[in-house]
Amino acid sequence: MSLAVLALILFVSIFLLVLYGYPVAFTLGGLSLIYALCFLDFAVLSLLPNRIMGVMDNSVLLAVPLFVFMGIMLEKSGLAERMLNSMASLFGRVRGGMAVSVVIVGALLAASTGIVGATVITMGLISLPPMLRKGYPPTVATGVIAASGTLGQIIPPSVVLVLLGSVLQVSVGGLFRAALYPSLLLVAAYIVYILGLGALRPRLFPVAVEGPAWDRTLLVKVLQSLFLPLLLIVAVLGSILIGLASPTEAAGVGAAGAVLLTWTQGRLDWDVTRTVCRDTTHLTSMVFMILLGATTFSLVFRELGGDRFLVQLIERSDLPEYQFLALVMVVVFVAGFFIDFIEIVFIIVPVVTPVFVAYGTDLIWLGILLGINLQTSFLSPPFGFALFYLKGVAPPEVTTGHLYRGIVPFLIIQVILLTVVVFFPEWLGVR
Template identity: 35%
Template structure:
């Protein structure tokens, strides 16, 4: 059977079982193993298991359960509530100030927990009712929470970046460093959008009345709320940048900071630890199956000779190397509307990375573009995770249609940021080159 027909059958089988609603990890791993057997025979199973064994010996993997555990603990402390009060006092006097403050808190949360859902749930519970009570437009409120919540996978530490590094073989530390400036850029662009829009349409996000604004002593006292979060960020990122720890060891520093925060807020107890540990075990087990599926897919994809076929098709696209990169981004953007980010990584990275390398592009830079696209996927209809996190906590008066409509301008802002990083790769590569 020719490579073309085998490749077509392979991807058709994947699509068929996905449409049936079966879990992506098992579809990808199962179909890959079956095609490997009929392509290479029984010996192909040893190839998959040897690759998986090599992955299981990787010290980098230890960071995943540690960062997840840190996120599970921080979700249940009072950090978010105190941060919001601080931003409320400092930014409330400005048009759109509470929305801007919420974005700032989401960025801080992203620098602490490394996942998307934590900030969305925290701000949806605390900031959303407060802003709606003060006359903020519901689409503005929903859009900024949705957008800011997605930064957890871009601003380091990021679980998705660790998985990207595991699948592609790049440095986790370089990926973390590369995410800092793009994360700041997206935050600045979103703040500019809110400021400009509120200038021309002040009714969308009115400033707080004079009697609700804080005095300077109150503002200064409220700054205590950022001490613990900044301490955690310094413990994690500062220890990596300072050369004190590896990214894996820094995850343990983050857990220590989360435990200290829980103790300071009086939440350090057995039920907290038990629930956080249980959820960590579940997520870590899921990630291990994901890595198995990734290795099986990669082995099948290369073993069938499909890599050369797809590479030839991609390189024949118009527009040269940039046309290929833009096509890849468009494919990932469309996939992100219907699949979860980890599934997209499993399907696309084994296909894309050899092409990216052959074109001479920096895999770290491409990784940041990829992660930003995953972040956009978290907030785009119909199946963005953040949309459903929000729907679970908003008042009944807010419909799913309201949530869908709220993301449109914020997605456009994110796409502008993505384009800027494509045009100026130094935004992503400057810090990794400087630090490593």
């Protein structure tokens, strides 16, 4: 049996074990080491410490714990509740206005935090009960909240894009810039869908606030609630987009800004600080353990010749670039039904990247496509993590069936956006 075939067996074995429920980090690293000891020269393992130190020395990856800290700290600040209340007052007189408010606040939280789990849980706690009380059907309310909460997957500063930048070895700042227009288009598509369906089927999107039109006091209240989050977004994203700071430096500014914002809201105390630091350490440790396991897998897979075998296989099959891209997108989409986005980034993406390099594919464009596709992994039944997060904080009368049915229209919107980015990247400045 050739080593290249063993590389593919290694890949399939890891994928199956992860599906079976084994820890991702230890499956990636442990099984790869077993294959290396059995089928490769022992000297190959001497390369592993340098690879691991290369990961640990990567300053771009320092942005991960800083963005995670920023997101969790902002979750504790109470700003999301203030924003939602003021936005609901502003748009509540429009049919479907409360749902539009959830989408806008979800987008702002995504641009402030980039942490999907924190956003979904926060939005579920503060917006689901009021939406149900106002007469929104559970399918509509849960669909809007889950879709809005996962905008942090693609709206910069996204942890997903940071990890993709590391795996694809492209500029994270370039990914942030390229993701800006598609993410805004996705937010706009959600809002258009809500307002359009509200006009066609008024029963689904009731008017949440009765009374006179907007006045100056309400507008001032809205601006006050938005000022601090927007200031943080401008400080973090603006410094990256204009080239003033690297993603890591901007993440440091964002983490410090999140602490100040929480302090201004009177929520900063020892218990909050301890909780935020503990959760940040937990999430960061999980990501980096998976990353180290993925580094081991990548080394062994390449030493077995798996990447060269795949490139030669695609070249012999004469498969055009777009057909191979479609195949990868389908695989990532289906994998998102069963495994987390971090696992997809570190298992599937490194395997297919050499093939795209051989095609001469723009890797920034590829990163945006993968980011949009990975967003669906949080929403796709039966194992979409955003659905689990939301179900955990939903009232008892909201069933899993409500969540599954409610998310379908938003999944369709995401697939449409993915298609647009594939065929018209120049329109969005992605390629």
